[in-house]
Amino acid sequence: MIIKVMGVQWVLVCHGLVTAVVVVSFLCGRWPIFEGTFIQRIHYFLTFGAYDYFLRFVGAVFGSKCTNAILSVEYYCCDRPNPLLQILYLLIIGVTYYFIANSCFAFIPGYYLSEIHRYISLSVVAVGILLFLLTSFSDPGTVNANNVSHYIKAYPYDNIIYEEKECSTCKIPKPARSKHCSICDRCVARFDHHCGWMNNCIGEKNTRYFMAFLLWHFLICVYGTVAIGLILAGRLKDFKVIDILTVYYGIQNSFMDLAPHVVQWLLGSYNTQILLMVFLAIVGMLLAGFFGYHAKLCLSNTTTNETFKWQDYMEWQRKLKEAKVSAEALKQSISGMSSERQPLLSKWRTFFRKSPLEDVVVVKNNVYDKGFLHNILEVISPFSTRRSFTRNKLKSS
Template identity: 50%
Template sequence: MADWDAIVFIAIVLVSSVICFCGHWPIFEGTPIQSLNYCCTGGCFDLLEKFVGLVCGARGRHVVSSVEHYCCERPNPILQLFYFTILGGAYFAFVGTSFQYIPGPYVSVVHRYLGTVSVVVGAVLFLLTSCSDPGLITSTNVSDYLTMYPYDGILYEEKTCSTCNLARPPRSKHCSICGRCVARFDHHCGWTNTCIGENNLRYFMAFLFWHCALCLYGTFVIAAIVAGEVKKRNLVHLLTFYYGVEPSLQKLSPYVFQWVLAFYSQQLLLLLFLGILSLLLTGFFGYHLYLVLTNITTNETYKWESYKRWKQHVSSSEGPKVTSVDGSASSSEQVSSPRLVGGYLRGAEFLGIAVGFSFLLCG
């Protein structure tokens, strides 16, 4: 049963990763992978709405639309609660399965306390990011934000937010989910249920860095626990002396892995869970660190991509109707960023949920 738990967990994570991050690639065009990617990044609600509409009529379709609107287009604590479920589930799984092996040959007793403190610090950083002001633009501070960055005449021109009825500072954006303008808007984070902007980006980066370190730390501690148990039970000596296994890493590894899988499957599952999260979070943190170092926001990356596509369209089009477009006058109208960010963020969130659920189910 332990073998199947590990196999199911690995399969779920690998398939979910390919679907979420590779499903839009041209190589998967017209394949089930592309369809599943569309489903995971927003199409599932469209399909559900059509199905319910056929079965229950307009009233049922309205209910599904309302649920989608609340879950995807309005501030809600769903992913915040799920974060605490995953954090608490992983911590108590570690306490219940691995605390008994601390201290060990490679693990000091200090890790009993250091692990708990690390989890608490991670939760505090999460709450700090969730509850801090992202840089809300109001009538009292809009003048300060207007002088913070210059207008570039391409992505940002002098204009007024039609919803807030306030002048829109450069690099700001009106978040349709929160219903407010945010200075130096980066993105709306569903996990923290708030926007990431000028004032809370530092907390968000600290949150990402700490959770990368936390997952890597947990991976190291569990690996050290398992290695310590292998040493305490003289497994290598037993395999080589009594069973005649050649004393080389290549020959011993399959037998050691089978033994660990048979007697320490819970630790192995937790190790895989934390290891995969470490890779995902490290990649996400590295991407955002790159954006910080290059002084660009997530929102601006998509705006620039949209602008480049528009410029390519203008340069490749024929006829005076298109080529006579005045870039300085119309660039801001043409560079309306498509809602690709939401799809990718929903894909990343779906992957995080899939990893979490597979861990909770298999654990």
């Protein structure tokens, strides 16, 4: 019996490790720290390789017509607006809340939780769905012929990553920080990214709702994890599990000695609640990371779209400066060889001498970053919602 229980525990541990590796590989496999590692290779397989092999298999077995049908479905799901992920979100929220209510509400009120948490849980989920709908169906800041001049005044060109030009699709001037979304087929002011979960772009007007959505759902996961943990702790108290283990079974009253037996008892009696708690904890950590990333962007007044633009610009500038430094070093070397005899450096000094390429520094000059208070205000109160923006629009008309 003991061997069987230990085998089940090892299976759960291995399952958890494999799940963690897959999740980290899928979400973080492109990070520089994982470059050249098996994490990056798993990420490539999950995001491209597996699908590519699947298409080849379908083409070899069923022919090109079936492959084209799959590509048509891919185009609808990934390249056109569709509500599939919105429906999936509602299903995840609904199913998770159903399992929580079905498995946990029977123990409320309990030793640590009062009956009010039945209604609090429903309220926080309702607010989360409201934020989801608000982000999904709000205008992200669509740029059109009527407001393009006001957006140009609101976001001046920095002549670094943005310069004056026309949108080739909309045939109107393209304001700085805007981008034409190929999925929604519109120009969006202060474009951040197109969110499939919202079936909407995240831009100048609805970034505040998107940030509130992420933060609130992170808090929902924390609340759910803590609440289920308190329910399980209450069950331990109700059944006096600690007293039974220490008094009747002679187990020492220490965390290291009691923990394996307590976990074994909880897994045997409340496995559904533990799975829900682990699920909420993992989702909460993912949401915390995603919210932290976007909060950092908001504090520096940068968007996801601009992050990639700055990376390309900085890399180009670095290569340009390195080329200039290399050319200058080669010129000095040639002039030194043709001039009078120079004092020789020792081999050790030559070996440890710093390369001139190490002095190459590229500085990011973000003219839109005006201090974190101003940056936060710009997210909370977008330019297009302010009276000055509306007043200017009325004057011009």
